[in-house]
Amino acid sequence: MNNYKRYIFIGVVVLIVAAIAWYFKKILAFLIISAVISMIGKPIVRYLRKIRIGKHKIPDSLAALLTLVLISGVILSLFLLLAPMFAEVVTLVNNIDINSIGAKIDEPLKQLNDFITETFPSVGEDFTIEAYLFNYFRSYVDLSMFSNLVSSITSFLVDLFIYLFSVLFISFFMLRENGLIVNTITSLFADKYEDNIRRASAKISNLLSRYFIGISIESLGIALLNSLGLIFIAGMDTELAIVVATVSGILNIIPYVGPLIGDVIAVTMGFVYYYNVGVSMPLYSFLGIILAVFVVTQLVDNYLFQPIIYSNSVKSHPLEIFLVILIAGQIGGVLGILAAIPAYTVIRVILGEFVPHLKFVQKLMSPIQEK
Numbered sequence: 001m002n003n004y005k006r007y008i009f010i011g012v013v014v015l016i017v018a019a020i021a022w023y024f025k026k027i028l029a030f031l032i033i034s035a036v037i038s039m040i041g042k043p044i045v046r047y048l049r050k051i052r053i054g055k056h057k058i059p060d061s062l063a064a065l066l067t068l069v070l071i072s073g074v075i076l077s078l079f080l081l082l083a084p085m086f087a088e089v090v091t092l093v094n095n096i097d098i099n100s101i102g103a104k105i106d107e108p109l110k111q112l113n114d115f116i117t118e119t120f121p122s123v124g125e126d127f128t129i130e131a132y133l134f135n136y137f138r139s140y141v142d143l144s145m146f147s148n149l150v151s152s153i154t155s156f157l158v159d160l161f162i163y164l165f166s167v168l169f170i171s172f173f174m175l176r177e178n179g180l181i182v183n184t185i186t187s188l189f190a191d192k193y194e195d196n197i198r199r200a201s202a203k204i205s206n207l208l209s210r211y212f213i214g215i216s217i218e219s220l221g222i223a224l225l226n227s228l229g230l231i232f233i234a235g236m237d238t239e240l241a242i243v244v245a246t247v248s249g250i251l252n253i254i255p256y257v258g259p260l261i262g263d264v265i266a267v268t269m270g271f272v273y274y275y276n277v278g279v280s281m282p283l284y285s286f287l288g289i290i291l292a293v294f295v296v297t298q299l300v301d302n303y304l305f306q307p308i309i310y311s312n313s314v315k316s317h318p319l320e321i322f323l324v325i326l327i328a329g330q331i332g333g334v335l336g337i338l339a340a341i342p343a344y345t346v347i348r349v350i351l352g353e354f355v356p357h358l359k360f361v362q363k364l365m366s367p368i369q370e371k
Contacts, residue, residue, distance in 0.1 A: 029335075030166045032342070035181070037167070038174035039209045041067040045175050064175035068168060082246060084239075108283070193354075200353040207345050214309035215253055221305055222297055223249030226266075229293030234286065236273060244269050248294065252301065254337055255325050259301070263294050316344070 021028050041064075048063035058066075113128050174180055182201045186194045223245045230241035248262030270290040273279070279286050316324075321341060328340035 025335075030163070030170055031181075032339070033167050034170035034174055036208075036212055037068075037071060037171040039205065039212065041071055041171070041175050044070060060176045064172050067175055068172060072168075082243065196353040200349050203349045203352075204346055207349070208342055211309065211341065211345065218301065218305045218309055219249040219252055221249075222252045222301055225297040225300065226294060229297065230266075230290065233293055234270070234289045235279065236270070236290075237277065240269065240273060248297075255321075255340070257329075257337065259294075259298050263291060266290050266294055316341075316348075 044067045045060075045063045048058050048066060049060065051058050109129065116129065117123060117125055117127055182198060185201075186197050189197065226245035226248050227242050230236040230245060231238055234241075236244075244266050247265055248259070251258035251262045251265075254261075267287050267290055270287050271283075274283055274286055281289075321344075324344045325337055325340045328336035328343070330336075
């Protein structure tokens with residue numbers, strides 16, 4: 001009976017913690033991003049602390065500050081490197097001749113519409129795919145939302161500054177004070193739980209560090225493969241190919257949904273490039289090659305990159321991860337999908353430390369405990 005009371009108590013505590021985390025999800029997001037930055041920066045801080053100038057070593061505050069400056073500099077350098085390429089894409093889009101494109105796609109659209117009306121007579125003789133798509137998107141887009149565009153942009157920039165400042169401020173103290181979060185958490189619980197909390201923290205830090213390194217390598221791999229395919233197989237302009245491939249690599253961080261969005265963007269930009277620059281092959285062939293490049297890259301990701309990342313970092317079965325992502329997406333949308341795997345990893349480790357005797361917990365933890 002006492003065990004049942006204990007389980008009920010643990011369940012209630014978990015629900016309360018989950019409710020508090022959901023209510024303060026924005027602050028929690030700051031903490032998570034800062035924790036990721038601190039994981040990346042810890043090795044740099046440790047290296048800087050070993051440096052001595054005469055008899056003096058670099059202060060912890062200065063080491064943390066230099067690490068943040070270095071990380072920010074790398075991110076800014078990447079942005080400045082890609083900015084001219086994105087500007088080229090914007091110029092390409094601005095140079096589109098809508099009338100010319102309309103004239104060129106009239107015949108293919110007519111053939112497609114005739115095929116649909118002949119194959120599916122129930123749609124009616126007046127059916128056109130362009131009218132259907134226009135009405136579909138119009139039902140989801142409220143034109144009045146553009147009336148306050150300037151104020152929305154201003155508000156976004158202000159919020160972005162606050163978010164960046166908050167993340168950098170929290171990251172600074174996480175880098176400067178080793179074990180800040182763990183020490184804070186242990187102070188909230190009885191001393192008998194301190195060893196469990198510290199062991200859980202070490203496991204979580206190890207697993208998540210490997211996971212974030214893994215998805216970073218995965219994104220770079222996706223971007224590289226797509227760049228090579230678009231340049232050497234599809235024959236797309238180098239700068240445009242790198243931009244499209246980079247976007248696809250970033251979107252690939254979003255499990256399952258991200259790659260599909262990347263495919264749509266790639267085909268759309270291929271369509272724009274085809275009619276704005278000119279390609280010798282037929283449109284359908286060109287777009288088909290682009291889509292084939294992305295499909296092959298996604299297969300490489302599914303059967304090579306992801307099994308390595310999920311098996312060797314968070315040590316979870318792909319089906320297990322898929323179900324977790326579905327549940328997280330239902331609860332929190334895109335943000336839930338992004339946070340699903342790290343959050344699930346944290347929950348698994350905590351359960352393994354505090355209720356290791358439960359059968360389903362032992363099953364969940366067995367891949368982590370295997371040598």
